[in-house]
C-alpha cells in the first residue's frame with residue numbers, strides 16, 4: 425500500500441492533458457490496467473454534452489467520475505472542486521490512493537492545476553504530483569500553429585509523453601522535440617507508442633514545480649475575480665462567458681470548434697456505416713479533429729468502437745453487449761465547419777433496413 429493511504433497523508437493528483445486524440449485515454453487505460461497495487465480515482469472531463477469516454481475506459485473497479493459539461497471555463501472548475509470534495513469525503517477509508525484527472529483535449533491545464541492551490545480543502549488534502557501532457561507526434565506541429573490550448577498544454581507540462589512516434593520518421597521526431605523544447609525547456613520528453621511510457625517514469629515523481637509555473641504565470645496563486653484563474657462557485661453570480669450553447673447536444677467552443685453527437689437506437693448496417701465513416705474522414709478529415717463512437721452493428725454481438733483523429737481511423741470489436749443493456753449507436757464529432765444535418769442524414773442512412 426502506498427503512503428497516500430495513510431491517514432492525514434495528502435493524496436497525489438496527476439492531471440493528464442494533451443490535445444484531442446493525443447492518447448490520454450490510452451495512457452489512462454494503461455495506468456488502470458497495470459498491476460501496481462495502487463487504486464486510482466479517475467475524473468474525466470469531456471468536451472461536448474454527451475459523453476462517450478466513460479464507455480471507452482476499461483472496466484476496472486476504480487472509481488470513475490465523468491464531467492461532460494463543456495469547455496474548461498469557470499463552471500468546470502466549480503464542478504471539479506465539487507467532485508473532488510465529494511470524492512475526498514470518502515478517501516482514507518480504503519477507497520483509493522491517488523487521483524487522475526483527464527482533461528478535455530481543448531483544455532488549458534492552468535485553471536485545472538490551479539484548483540489544487542486555491543481551494544483550502546484541496547490544498548490540505550491533495551498534492552499536485554504532475555501535469556503530464558500527451559503529444560501526438562503526427563499532428564502536433566499543425567496544432568501548435570493553430571491552437572492556443574495546444575501551446576499552453578506543452579508549456580505547462582512537467583513531463584511530456586511524445587506519443588504515436590511510429591507515425592513519423594526520426595528527422596520529424598527530432599523537429600517535433602526541438603519545437604517542444606523551445607516551448608518547454610525543462611520537461612522530460614518520453615517517446616511512446618500507444619502511450620507505453622513506463623509508469624514509474626510518470627507517476628509519483630513529484631514533478632510539478634510551482635516555482636516554474638509562477639514564473640510562467642505570475643498570477644497563478646492569486647487570481648482575481650474576472651481573471652482566468654479565478655475560481656468561481658455558485659455564489660459568484662457571473663456571466664457564463666460568451667460560449668454559445670446551441671440546440672441540444674451541440675456545443676461550440678470560442679475557437680470555432682464544435683462538437684456534434686448523434687444517437688440511434690436502431691442497429692446499423694455494418695458495411696454501410698464503415699463505408700460512410702471511411703468516406704467521411706477521407707473527405708472531411710482536415711476539419712474533423714476527432715471522432716469516436718460506439719456502434720450497434722446488426723447481427724454482431726459485440727460493440728463496434730470506432731475512433732478517428734483527422735484521417736486516421738480505427739475500428740475495433742470490443743466486449744459483447746450485455747443481455748440487460750439497451751443497445752444504441754452513438755457518434756461524437758469534434759471539429760470545425762461540421763454540418764449537423766448532413767452528418768445526421770448520413771448516419772441515419774446507415775441504419776439497417
Ligand SMILES: Nc1nc2c(ncn2[C@@H]2O[C@H](COP(=O)(O)OP(=O)(O)OP(=O)(O)O)[C@@H](O)[C@H]2O)c(=O)[nH]1
Nearest residue numbers: 443444445446447448449450529588617618731738
Ligand atoms: N497509430 C497510433 N495510434 C494511437 C497511438 N496511441 C493512441 N492511438 C489512437 O489514437 C486515438 C486516440 O487515442 P485516445 O487515447 O482516445 O486519445 P485522447 O487523447 O484520450 O482523445 P480525446 O479524449 O478525444 O482528447 C485512438 O484511436 C487510439 O487507438 C499510437 O501511439 N499510435
